[in-house]
Amino acid sequence: MATEIIMPKVDMVMETGTLMEWKKNEGDTVTKGEPLFVIMTDKAAIEAEAPESGILAGITAKPDDVIPVTTVIGYILAPGESLPEKAAAPAAAVAPAEAKPETPAAAAAPKAATAAPAGDASQVRATPLARSLAREMNVDLTQVAGRGPRGRVHKADVLEFAASHKAAPAMASVSAPATNVAVPLPDARIRQRISLKGPRSIIAQRLSYSWSSVPHIYETLSVDMSEVVRLRERVSPAIANATGQKVSYTAILAHAVARILSNHPGLNSSFNGDEIIQWEDVHLGLATSLEDYLIVPVIREAQNKNLQSVVVEMARLLEAARAKRLQPNEMSGSTFTITNLGMFGIEQFTAIINPPESAILAVGKMMDTPVVVDGQVVVRPMMTLTLAVDHRVSDGAAAAKFLVDLKNALENPYLLL
Amino acid sequence: MSTEENKREITYLEAVREAMSQEMRRDPEVFLIGEDVGVYGGAFGVSKGMLEEFGEWRVIDTPISEAAIAGATTGSAMMGMRPIMELMFMDFVTIAMDQLVNQAAKMRFMFGGKVSLPFVVRAPAGSGTGAAAQHCGSQEAWFISTPGIKVVAPSTAYDAKGLLVSSIRDNNPVMFMEHKLLYRTKDIVPEELYEIPLGKAKVTREGKDLTIIAYSIMAVRALEAAEQLAQEGIDVEVVDLRTLKPLDVDTIVESVSKTGRALVVHEAPITGGFGGEIVARIAASEAFDRLDAPIMRLAGKDTPIPYNRILERATVPQVEDIVAKARELATEGK
Numbered sequence: 001m002a003t004e005i006i007m008p009k010v011d012m013v014m015e016t017g018t019l020m021e022w023k024k025n026e027g028d029t030v031t032k033g034e035p036l037f038v039i040m041t042d043k044a045a046i047e048a049e050a051p052e053s054g055i056l057a058g059i060t061a062k063p064d065d066v067i068p069v070t071t072v073i074g075y076i077l078a079p080g081e082s083l084p085e086k087a088a089a090p091a092a093a094v095a096p097a098e099a100k101p102e103t104p105a106a107a108a109a110p111k112a113a114t115a116a117p118a119g120d121a122s123q124v125r126a127t128p129l130a131r132s133l134a135r136e137m138n139v140d141l142t143q144v145a146g147r148g149p150r151g152r153v154h155k156a157d158v159l160e161f162a163a164s165h166k167a168a169p170a171m172a173s174v175s176a177p178a179t180n181v182a183v184p185l186p187d188a189r190i191r192q193r194i195s196l197k198g199p200r201s202i203i204a205q206r207l208s209y210s211w212s213s214v215p216h217i218y219e220t221l222s223v224d225m226s227e228v229v230r231l232r233e234r235v236s237p238a239i240a241n242a243t244g245q246k247v248s249y250t251a252i253l254a255h256a257v258a259r260i261l262s263n264h265p266g267l268n269s270s271f272n273g274d275e276i277i278q279w280e281d282v283h284l285g286l287a288t289s290l291e292d293y294l295i296v297p298v299i300r301e302a303q304n305k306n307l308q309s310v311v312v313e314m315a316r317l318l319e320a321a322r323a324k325r326l327q328p329n330e331m332s333g334s335t336f337t338i339t340n341l342g343m344f345g346i347e348q349f350t351a352i353i354n355p356p357e358s359a360i361l362a363v364g365k366m367m368d369t370p371v372v373v374d375g376q377v378v379v380r381p382m383m384t385l386t387l388a389v390d391h392r393v394s395d396g397a398a399a400a401k402f403l404v405d406l407k408n409a410l411e412n413p414y415l416l417l
Numbered sequence: 418m419s420t421e422e423n424k425r426e427i428t429y430l431e432a433v434r435e436a437m438s439q440e441m442r443r444d445p446e447v448f449l450i451g452e453d454v455g456v457y458g459g460a461f462g463v464s465k466g467m468l469e470e471f472g473e474w475r476v477i478d479t480p481i482s483e484a485a486i487a488g489a490t491t492g493s494a495m496m497g498m499r500p501i502m503e504l505m506f507m508d509f510v511t512i513a514m515d516q517l518v519n520q521a522a523k524m525r526f527m528f529g530g531k532v533s534l535p536f537v538v539r540a541p542a543g544s545g546t547g548a549a550a551q552h553c554g555s556q557e558a559w560f561i562s563t564p565g566i567k568v569v570a571p572s573t574a575y576d577a578k579g580l581l582v583s584s585i586r587d588n589n590p591v592m593f594m595e596h597k598l599l600y601r602t603k604d605i606v607p608e609e610l611y612e613i614p615l616g617k618a619k620v621t622r623e624g625k626d627l628t629i630i631a632y633s634i635m636a637v638r639a640l641e642a643a644e645q646l647a648q649e650g651i652d653v654e655v656v657d658l659r660t661l662k663p664l665d666v667d668t669i670v671e672s673v674s675k676t677g678r679a680l681v682v683h684e685a686p687i688t689g690g691f692g693g694e695i696v697a698r699i700a701a702s703e704a705f706d707r708l709d710a711p712i713m714r715l716a717g718k719d720t721p722i723p724y725n726r727i728l729e730r731a732t733v734p735q736v737e738d739i740v741a742k743a744r745e746l747a748t749e750g751k
Binding site: 129146156 | 677705706707708709710749750751
């Protein structure tokens with residue numbers, strides 16, 4: 001039987017996905033599990049794998065189409081098999097990714113005819129129990145991501161969705177858009193218009209909220225990295241032997257932050273309406289620049305990981321990020337973020353807190369710098385750390401104590417043992 | 418009853434013999450008829466010693482003719498006796514089919530209820546003994562689809578005794594399936610006579626993640642599979658049907674409504690097997706709205722039972738097959 005290829009629902013709140021590219025062409029032989037197409041969600045580009053082995057056929061979606069989740073966008077056929085009859089229908093993009101003024105009629109007409117009824121729960125694959133629960137709990141099944149075969153929604157999906165949306169009111173204020181202010185555009189020739197979508201749109205939304213609503217305090221200090229340099233030289237060969245991975249300064253810094261944060265719960269917390277939630281786990285986000293956007297892979301429960309585990313996990317996450325294979329839960333849910341621009345030569349900078357976190361650490365370049373030690377001018381590898389904290393949650397003194405603890409740990413990293 | 422008696426353990430085979438003997442002592446109309454049931458004590462030794470106790474008028478050895486055994490059984494039942502006929506192997510029922518299906522099953526209806534046929538067909542069924550295709554059948558589906566015949570398939574010695582007593586006392590033809598691999602299994606069985614009502618399933622293990630519906634030896638294997646799955650944190654409920662017709666739909670529906678997932682297991686071939694009927698009953702019931710996964714079946718392959726022991730084993734569900742299937746079904750979408 002022809003296997004349907006659907007727009008996957010990779011995230012709880014995902015309603016549509018933008019098709020970026022097909023990795024295979026119509027008529028190509030594909031193997032189950034190999035990369036088939038790339039989609040863009042609100043968070044990131046994600047590669048989708050072939051659900052079955054066979055011949056790719058009946059492709060109905062093209063790059064830049066915005067397609068409702070679970071819509072069939074193609075088929076995988078067994079040799080000699082032909083397309084199911086209804087597959088002849090054209091793509092079911094809800095809306096053109098960008099208005100194409102040159103062919104407005106062509107873009108609109110066929111879509112209206114075949115558009116999968118977005119919002120029609122009867123078209124969602126769901127178990128009878130999931131359906132009856134959704135009715136009882138007033139959950140819209142079209143909003144629920146299914147974890148079963150072909151995206152089938154099970155009881156657990158509905159319960160999880162309902163639970164996550166109970167917490168929604170507090171989060172709702174987080175995503176409240178800033179007021180639009182009309183500012184005249186300059187009178188200049190346009191090079192390119194880039195529609196705001198995917199991660200860029202999320203970045204714009206979240207950070208505008210943070211910048212305009214969260215009162216930031218900034219504190220900076222310099223750290224003498226001599227001992228970290230020494231430590232890295234000592235442990236690198238052993239860890240490289242064991243894991244095949246190089247030990248980066250960021251890994252050591254991440255390890256130190258995770259350990260020190262456990263003693264500073266105020267900085268590992270979230271402002272949530274009328275309460276502050278202090279997190280037991282340190283889910284450490286590492287801001288990572290990727291071509292044209294920013295993602296934050298997350299080391300979960302970093303407080304429980306030793307340096308070697310941090311190195312391994314970072315390598316895994318960064319590789320997945322570059323290959324666009326990060327799962328949504330690997331790039332969300334962080335409780336604290338580290339952002340490092342040292343590799344670009346930036347000596348010091350301030351970062352904007354990534355809500356709902358309440359602090360972010362901006363790391364500058366490590367530079368040999370003349371400093372005064374015991375009345376003598378000596379050269380030391382110095383690095384600046386700039387911490388931003390949410391003043392609603394913590395005060396300047398609390399932030400200072402954390403920074404000083406972190407500085408002491410980095411200047412005497414053996415204390416981390 | 419003393420505690421000592423309470424704990425008496427006997428085999429399934431002994432429980433069947435005890436039920437027959439006690440009923441024959443109680444009711445002079447009950448008798449046993451079949452091939453080698455007398456002097457030889459039955460092909461599996463079930464009726465050993467009964468000839469000595471009851472004599473050759475009540476423990477009747479017959480020629481090798483299942484048609485004759487079934488005909489004598491049907492006729493004597495119509496005349497008011499309560500025969501128990503033994504088929505040496507359930508497969509041989511094909512020879513007795515006209516008497517059982519076309520005569521006995523229809524008689525009461527065709528005579529407007531003026532005649533009843535209180536008899537039991539005891540049928541050693543099932544594979545696992547290396548006895549090849551003609552001695553390993555599980556033909557329950559034929560009789561389940563024959564109105565007028567009840568079908569019983571106990572999995573324990575305790576159930577075998579109580580259900581056989583009820584079957585002998587029932588006023589309709591009853592096909593009583595005894596799995597050959599269960600004959601040597603032991604259970605605590607009270608010495609006195611007791612009845613287990615026909616048409617009542619039993620929840621033999623309570624669980625919350627998945628219901629396995631099974632009968633005969635598969636009810637035993639399902640329990641073993643459930644214990645293994647419990648080690649993995651999968652909590653399986655097992656429903657032992659005990660009687661296949663009339664079917665206890667209420668117990669099945671109640672259990673599946675609770676767990677939201679159902680796996681039906683039987684030894685007979687899957688296509689046209691009783692499992693399909695159970696699945697349909699669940700799908701049409703109020704349990705439908707509580708289903709959190711497709712209803713699944715695990716049953717024998719669509720082939721006669723092979724002689725080769727490895728192939729024989731592979732043809733019908735084993736404990737590891739039930740474990741694998743139940744695990745897959747219990748974890749889907751969780």
